[in-house]
Amino acid sequence: MTLAKSFRIAVLFAVLLALSLAALESAVSFGASASAADWTERGRIRIDGDSKFTVTNGVVSGSGSKSDPYIIEGWKIGPYTNVTAIDIYNTNAYFRIRNVYVFSSSVGVLMSHVHNGRVENSQFIGDSVGVAVVESDNCRIVNSTFEGNDVAISISYSDVSLSDNTYINNGIKVSRFKDKPQPWEITPLGAAVCVVVLIPLVAIISLLVYYRIKRAPPRLQ
Secondary structure (H helix, E strand, O other): OOHHHHHHHHHHHHHHHHHHHHHHHHHHHHHHHHHHOOOEEOOOEEEEOHHHOOOOOOEEEOOOOOOOOEEEEOEEEOOEEEEEEEEEEEEOOOEEEEOOEEEOEEEEEEEEEEEOEEEEOOEEEOOOEEEEEEOOEOEEEEOOEEEOOOEEEEEEOOOEEEEOOEEEOOOEEEEEEOOOOOHHHHOHHHHHHHHHHHHHHHHHHHHHHHHHHHHOOOOOO
């Protein structure tokens, strides 16, 4: 085989490879656009307590157990510029918010005082805050896309794990304010203990140190 013929074959192979990759990219783009048609537009969701995990509030399946969590799935919600699109409050049941598209809202998803919550395979576009988690634990945010949000994820006093998320042109990717609250930060009793016990204890220790230093014998020159 001549060098010229080998070169022509190599060029032909490169062209075919480029065309194949372009076709694959178009197919993927088409698939992404087609999946958007699977979302169903609906109004905002607000769940306060385990009893509010209902069909009316966007639950499509599940019983709330670890092996069978409540599923909130397939919704397109927005715009809600002054309120939260999906609110979950005061829950202990296991739940998953997945394959939702939330856009142009004050907060896409707010989980407050919840346990066992999970957000996955979802998109948050142009929100002030994509997902906010407050005073909650055993929560996860995974495989989700955050694009054009002021803050993609905000975590306050919570135990939250993050993995395999995509961040595109957000003002802040992840904002964390402490991991878990201390007792004196969340209960009146804790605050009282702090004031009545800790502050006097610190004062007594300070006085003891002061008098010990004051009464110490002078050093010999």
